Amino acid sequence: MKIGSIAKVIFSAAATGALILGVGKFRTEAQQEQPARPAVAAPVTDCFESREGYTARSRVENVVPEYGYPNIICSQTTGGVLWWGDPYDETIPIGDMPDIDDVTKGDYLTEDAVIKPREPQLTYFNMDPDKHCVMCHDGMTVPFPKDKKPRLITMHQDIVEDSMELMHGEGAIWCLDCHNATNRNTLIDHRGKEISFNQPQKLCGKCHGVEYRHWRMGIHGKRIGSWNAGGKKRWWLCTECHNPHTVQINRFRPLKPEPAPVLPKGMKNAAHESVHAPSAGGHGEATPAATH
Amino acid sequence: MSEDKEREVKGEGVDFSKRAFIKTALIGGIAVASGAVIAKKIVSNIPNTGLANASVSDELQQDRVMKDKEFVVMSKEEKDRMVQMFVSGYKYTA
Amino acid sequence: MPAEEKSKMEEVKGTTISRRQFFKEAGAISAAVAAAAASSVIAPEEAEAKTTFAEFFQNNYRLMTDEEKKEAIARLEKRYSEExxxxxxxxxxxxxxDVLFGYALNIQKCIGxxxxxxxxxxxxxxSRHDTEIQWIRVLRMEKGNFTVEDMDKGYPNSPNESFGIQVGGNAYKNAGVALxxxxxxxxxxxxxxDAFYFPVQCMQCEKPPCVKxxxxxxxxxxxxxxxVIDYNWCIGCRMCMGACPYWARRFDWGDxxxxxEEMNPKTHYLGNRPRMRGVVEKCTFCLQRTRKGRYTACVEVCPVGARxxxxxxxxASEVRKILDRKKVxxxxxxxxxxxxxxxxID
Structure with missing residues (x-):
């Protein structure tokens, strides 16, 4: 008798236990339906700003202690800078520039326009802390070139792979039109004025006047920092976006794009979009202008 | 076993009330719980399908909306009028 | 599963307890199971559970007094900091x-x-995943007749240098490029x-139909x-989404x-503070930055300066100069x- 009732109760208890476990399992399942957070990968700490292989940056933690911001956040997938914590990190004043004829006189106040200097980033430039490029290009070790005639270069092919293919000004511009033959620490304009590697705009602007003006006005190029006119901004210099040696091939050198959006659950592919590709013809193409 | 049952049905036995309570509590508990589990399962499954459909529909909606848009150049007058409207229409209310 | 319930379950599994105690426990458990299961049906989800009652009953942000705003903000700061x-x-x-924000994007420069x-x-x-939410979407379009070269010389429209875009005004007839x-x-x-790219985000309309x-x-x-949106006051009816001519608003279907570790701790009540399920969100021109004088995150990150x-x-602002000088x-x-x-375009 007693055994029977105990068995019954045990059965009930077992059922209850199973139920509890069942609920537990169900709850676990319910949580799994909401996929577990993917582990956050360790942040990539090295990346480039605009041009791949040009302005390399390293992430530094807690540059803005107020919010615990790093100076930059790098993309996990493309090697590009993805977010700016401190827009003025590693910058110096842009240096003297003449006013231009504009409401804001070129939107320029020396102390409020800053740049990331180029010279500290140049490998060969920094091989000798005092003489810089002149360490080799002293007229003796490497003789000064006699003319600007195109020739193959044996050094610096990491910068210009094939000097005979160099194309700027549709072939009219050669290395020594911009690089100073007798002082390789500097660039040189067509009037023979020495220009610092930190101020390429003074050289580029000599031919590209409209772009230069628009750049000064803030409607060409890139700036970060404060948005108000006259506020402190970091200006991107010409060569931070364009490679002067290959600009005629690509205005901007193609980059790896950041990942596409994730398709929403329930959408198997993005085929609904491809119907608009030109191969499908007709409707998907840009309205033909010729028809009106 | 059967004797036990008989006694139970007749309402005999020392710990009748306790046992009955436990039994009722257990069975009732199981019934309510399983009912609730089933209900929860149904409820949580409906919005999940709905969620997927809803996200897809949100996704497609922008395509649809943008397809109806056309890109047109603004004339100088249009631009000036627009800027004028922005400037004169500005009002700061705290 | 609540810890209490779990420990009781473990006790049930144990063999050393007395019968009486066992009965007592079993009864309590079944009652607890029933309660737990029942409550899981109607239980508020985690995020909502964290919402305090005060938060739940607070007024529309716009109608709050300064004191109420301060309180609401303090409540949120505490909750987010814990979370x-x-x-x-x-x-x-x-x-x-004396500030009215405007944004200009050079469609010719955007590299997608x-x-x-x-x-x-x-x-x-x-939200990073399930569902992933992004306020900006970049549309890739086939160039077709809409080439950069054509855009350069395409204004005003003439038979020789047309590119599918008609001059504005009222001459809207077979004009424009479909997006x-x-x-x-x-x-x-x-x-x-063969492509150009067209990023779309909230355009902060001067006469916003979503607001109406x-x-x-x-x-x-x-x-x-x-x-702006006061997320706490949003009922998730999605009317604004339907009203938006650009479908620039997003809806949090799930939590x-x-x-x-990726959360940006500098937030604004009307901007980038963490949202909850069932509310609408969208681009605010990074007002947590821009109201402090800083450029938006998208402007700063664009590698080609298209923004x-x-x-x-x-x-004297960059946007006004663009409106004055460029083809908009x-x-x-x-x-x-x-x-x-x-x-x-340039």
């Missing part, structure tokens, strides 16, 4: 005086790299030769032209997934909503 295990600030900065999309996600605490394309493009490198339709007035236009931002009331486009829409996000 994300770091010091989170919630700003309540009002619009700056999507850095803006992801900078925005990082800055504005969007059809792909969002999911993923080539090795961008830009591709909101039944609880939780979305409204601030004096600096930003259309947002925002890893604590510019500034004060439309200031003739707008999206031809049925109604005049006056977006303050402009597309232009």
């Amino acid at each position: 994300f295990a770091k010091k989170v600030t919630v700003d309540g900065a009002p619009a700056m005086q 790299c999507r850095r803006c999309v992801h900078a925005c996600v990082k800055e504005n605490n969007q 059809e394309g792909q969002h999911y493009y993923q080539p090795e490198r961008v830009p591709e030769k 339709v909101c039944p609880v007035r939780t979305t409204y236009r601030d004096p600096d032209g930003i259309v 947002p997934h925002l890893p604590a 510019t931002f500034g004060n439309l009331l200031d003739p 486009f707008r999206l031809k829409a049925d109604m005049n909503t006056y977006p303050k996000f402009f597309y232009f």
Whole structure:
């Protein structure tokens, strides 16, 4: 008798236990339906700003202690800078520039326009802390070139792979039109004025006047920092976006794009979009202008 | 076993009330719980399908909306009028 | 499963307890199971559970007194700081005086790299997955007749140098380029030769149709032209989404997934503070930044400088100079909503 009732109760208890476990399992399942957070990968700490292989940056933690911001956040997938914590990190004043004829006189106040200097980033430039490029290009070790005639270069092919293919000004511009033959620490304009590697705009602007003006006005190029006119901004210099040696091939050198959006659950592919590709013809193409 | 049952049905036995309570509590508990589990399962499954459909529909909606848009150049007058409207229409209310 | 329930379960499994005790426990457990299971049906989800009662009953942000705003902000700062295990600030900065924000994007320069999309996600605490929410979408379009070369010389329209765009005014007849394309493009490198890219985000319309339709007035236009949302007051009816001519608003269908280590702790009440399930969100021109004088995250990250931002009331601002000098486009829409996000070419 007693055994029977105990068995019954045990059965009930077992059922209850199973139920509890069942609920537990169900709850676990319910949580799994909401996929577990993917582990956050360790942040990539090295990346480039605009041009791949040009302005390399390293992430530094807690540059803005107020919010615990790093100076930059790098993309996990493309090697590009993805977010700016401190827009003025590693910058110096842009240096003297003449006013231009504009409401804001070129939107320029020396102390409020800053740049990331180029010279500290140049490998060969920094091989000798005092003489810089002149360490080799002293007229003796490497003789000064006699003319600007195109020739193959044996050094610096990491910068210009094939000097005979160099194309700027549709072939009219050669290395020594911009690089100073007798002082390789500097660039040189067509009037023979020495220009610092930190101020390429003074050289580029000599031919590209409209772009230069628009750049000064803030409607060409890139700036970060404060948005108000006259506020402190970091200006991107010409060569931070364009490679002067290959600009005629690509205005901007193609980059790896950041990942596409994730398709929403329930959408198997993005085929609904491809119907608009030109191969499908007709409707998907840009309205033909010729028809009106 | 059967004797036990008989006694139970007749309402005999020392710990009748306790046992009955436990039994009722257990069975009732199981019934309510399983009912609730089933209900929860149904409820949580409906919005999940709905969620997927809803996200897809949100996704497609922008395509649809943008397809109806056309890109047109603004004339100088249009631009000036627009800027004028922005400037004169500005009002700061705290 | 609550810890209490679990420990009891373990006790049940044990064999050393007395019968009486066992009965007592079993009864309690079944009652607890019933209660737990029943409550799981109607239980508020985690995120909602964290919402305090005070938060639940607070007024529409716009109608709060300064004191109430302070309290609401303090409540949120406390809750977010606990939730994300770091010091989170919630700003309540009002619009700056004599500022009307405008945005201009050079469609000719955009290379479609999507850095803006992801900078925005990082800055504005969007849900990272399930469902992924992005405020900017980049549309890739086939160039067709709409080539950069044509755009350069295409104004005004003439038979020899037309590119499918008709001059504005009232001459709207078979004009413009239809915006059809792909969002999911993923080539090795961008830009591709045969494509151009068209990022779309909230255009902060001067006459916003989304604001007009909101039944609880939780979305409204601030004096600096930003259309903002008080997420706490949003009932998730999605009326505003349907009203938006650009479908620039996003809806949190599920609980947002925002890893604590990626959470941006500098937030604004009307901007990038973490959202909850069932509310609408959208681009706010990064007002947590821009109301403090800083450029938006998307402007700063654009590697080619295609994006510019500034004060439309200031003739010296970059946006005004662009409006003065460049060929500006707008999206031809049925109604005049006056977006303050402009597309232009050199």
